[in-house]
Amino acid sequence: VTTPGGRRRASTRTLLAVVLTVITATLALLATLGVAHEKSVYLRSLEDKGVLMTETLQEPLADALYFGDIKRLRHLTEALQTQPEVIAYEVFGGDGRLLVDSEASRFPAGAIDSGRLADLATAERAIVLRVGQQIEVVMPVRVGGRLLGGVLLRLSPTEWPAQRRALALRYTSLGAVALLLAVGLALALSRAFRATEHLSESERRLRQLAESMREVLWLRDLESGHVLYLSPACEEVFGEPRVDVLANPATRLRRLHPEDAGGVERLINAEPPENYEIEYRLREADGANRWIFERITLLIDHDGRPYRAVGAAEDITQRKELEADLLQSQKMDSLGRLAGGIAHDFNNLLTGVLGFATLGETRRPEPDVAEHHFRQIRQAAERGGKLTQQLLSFARRQVVHPRVVNLNDLLREIEELLRRVLGEDIELVTKAARELGNVRVDPGQFEQVVMNLVVNAREAMPDGGRLTIETTNTDVDLGGTQGRTLDQQDCVSITVTDTGVGIPEEVAGRVFEPFFSTKDQGGGTGLGLAICYGIVNQSGGDIRVDGREGIGTRMQILLPRVRAAAEDSRELVLPVIAIPRGGTALIAEDETDVRAVMKAVLDEAGFEVIAAADGPEALRLEREHEGPIHLLVTDVVMPKMRGPQLAKRLRERHPNLRVLFVSGYTEESFSARDLAEEDIAFLAKPFAPHDLLRRVRELSIVRPG
């Protein structure tokens, strides 16, 4: 297949061949014409010489011919014999008769015939004839109208060979010089053509590369601000016509999300101080956001100053969505693993609850024994609540609430959970340091970090093994930290060590990269350790990895130690709460058991309790009730009417109404903007009776009277 480049090269070669041929032909023609011209000039000069020789002789010959003085004629023609060009001559009379000639070389008989005599009788000057390379000159000698005779001369170009050699040398030299020039010209043309072709081909490749990419590539002159190049992907990525952006670069940011406007416009429109990367959003016509990732690189001139900027912009919306989906998927993956282990615990818990409850109902035990039974039931329920709380922390998008905690406490709380995740073929060993320092973390996030590490360790030990979790107070060598956030030597570390397959040396540096996974396709998201790294860094800490292939992996989390005391003790203390008596409480809860527990607790606290299964029923009962409603305890998510809506309706009739939202879901799942902050409280399920009473008391209920 002939490519356009090949055709161009062939055309170039053809052109060069034509040029060389034309030049060579021209040279040959010039040389031929030159030789012919020189030859002609030389022969003409020979003719002139012959004519001059005869004309010089004309007058003396006339005198000698007049008297037929042969001796004088011979004397006159002696000079002719000394001329190298003269090869023959004869002097003839008026009747053509030979009178004197060159004896060494003679003309054939009858050289002067009657016809030539007739010509000579009227000829004004000498008659010149060319006979091959020789010249014949016939000069008539006339006096008083009478032809006395004449002289016939034959000349030969004796100098011709030498002159021809000189000519040949001259034109050969000229031809050689011209040929060298032609070759030089051809080479120069060829190089120029090749250079042009290479340049065009290079430019074409770069253009094809730039224009086939999904990313927008642009080149901008920093001094003038003009866009020198903009690839066609502009319309797809920026959503703006290319011609408009070329005319006015600011056009590309017309759809910029207002929250991203400041930084992006400053960096893209003004002269950038350095190379940078940026992510920003563009808003589609339908209101959806499109994420753009843009990388700007400065081109530096000889003086070290940036003079151009090269940019590459990419639509990363899909990637962003994928990241979010994968994050959630990873959480759900963990949740799924948890569910398997927790179901076993719940069954055990429920067995205990059912057992003690049944004993209490059927055997009517003594008060001490009944108290023991009820305690066992409560403790089982509390363990169940903790398990569900942990499940929710993975499933919900929780707000980060860093608190000062002790990692030993947190570990203790999730230890059982971790055992469930690891399974029975992996031994879990925990080594809690004495007097372990406190750290400031979000307990939920930290639990996820540990969970991710444990899950990874389990994956590294498919045939079973041992997992050790150890906490220590550590002085950190800051020079060896992996990240840049850790700036404190006094740290608390938690180390997760497994006896699994280890990490190959070549991938040890990449384990925290997003989407990097050594597992088979479908086996992992590649986000687990990345999330760990992000959370730990967010907490000002660092993670160190020490993996040796075939021996195992050691992951050490370093967190800055804080001197403050732990904020949240999870010690279970039976509360003794002073409950203000009096007032009316309206309960809206679609779950019967929860509604019954809340009614019982509030009844005992002295409230007049009205219980409803949903919002409309609550409104109906409120209308039927005579007197004020002081407290509304409502589930957030209910069929028919949501809790916040119900609260809003009731507030219209009861301005001093206090509201306690109870929900099994996230705190962000409702909005109570119409209520003053001090008028509302939130209580997450599951909760203990004293948790309910504490929240009610915090609401500072305004009681009647």
Place this chain on the structure above:
Amino acid sequence: MRSRRLPPSSRPDVRLTILALSLVAAAGCGEAPREAQTLRPPEEAVARHEVIVIGDIDPDTPARRIRHLQPLADHLAERLADQGIRRGEVVIARSIDELCGLIEDGSVDLYSDSIFPSMMVHRRTSTELVLKRAVRGDFSYHSVILVRADSGLSTLEDLSGHLIAFQAGYSTSGYLLPAAALRGLGLELVSVDTATRRVSDDAVGYFFADEENTITLLLDGLVDAGAFSSRELEEIPTTLRKQLEVLYRSAEVPRQLFSASPLLEPSRLEAVHRILVELNGVTLGDERLPWEWSFSELSDADVESLALVAELARDLEETP
């Protein structure tokens, strides 16, 4: 028509003529005379009586002489067409003898020459002296002998034992008149081949040179005297002329004579006379060789001078 024939007493003797011709031949030619060839274009063939022929003597440059005279011959032929003349020709002889032969056999009708050869031919063939002809505007001239002003020579006799340079042997002014004058004084003329040769005190050595050489030889002291025509004397540059002195001046003689063959028909002679007189300054010939032709009748003085020349010629011929 006025034509002059010298009186019988002045007709030169034939022997003198032969001597003079011999001298001329010895001085000017050096080769045996041979019959002149008349080469005619092959396509032209006319009868003799239809041709008018002018003769002259020039052994060296006959072509030039022909080109000079041919326009006059053509003019005459044209004017004589009514007398049956169809062409004019010029015949150049190498010597007086040859010319005399051509006149005598009827090959030449007219003859134009300076006076000395004209008188020679006249004496031998009885040509008719028809007219005198001007040369460069002069109908007559004379001869002079020049010596250096400081030479101490004051008379012709003083030239005894000295050298004189003459011009061509047939030149009237350059040789014949001055030589005749010297001989008339009884001085012997001895030909010498070099200017260094000494001659006896009672003789005058001579040799021939052209005009310019004669002046140079004279001024350089290689010769003691030189013969010139009066025209040549006028043309000598003033600076040179001051160094020279005229030792002898001859009588005035006609410059050229135009003679007619005794065989020419009278009617044609009369017509020729008329035609020539009518020319009177007319230029004939092409631009390469124009010539102003003027003819005049011979005056009595001319006749007398011609008689003198005839005597000189006879004396010269009779000198051994």
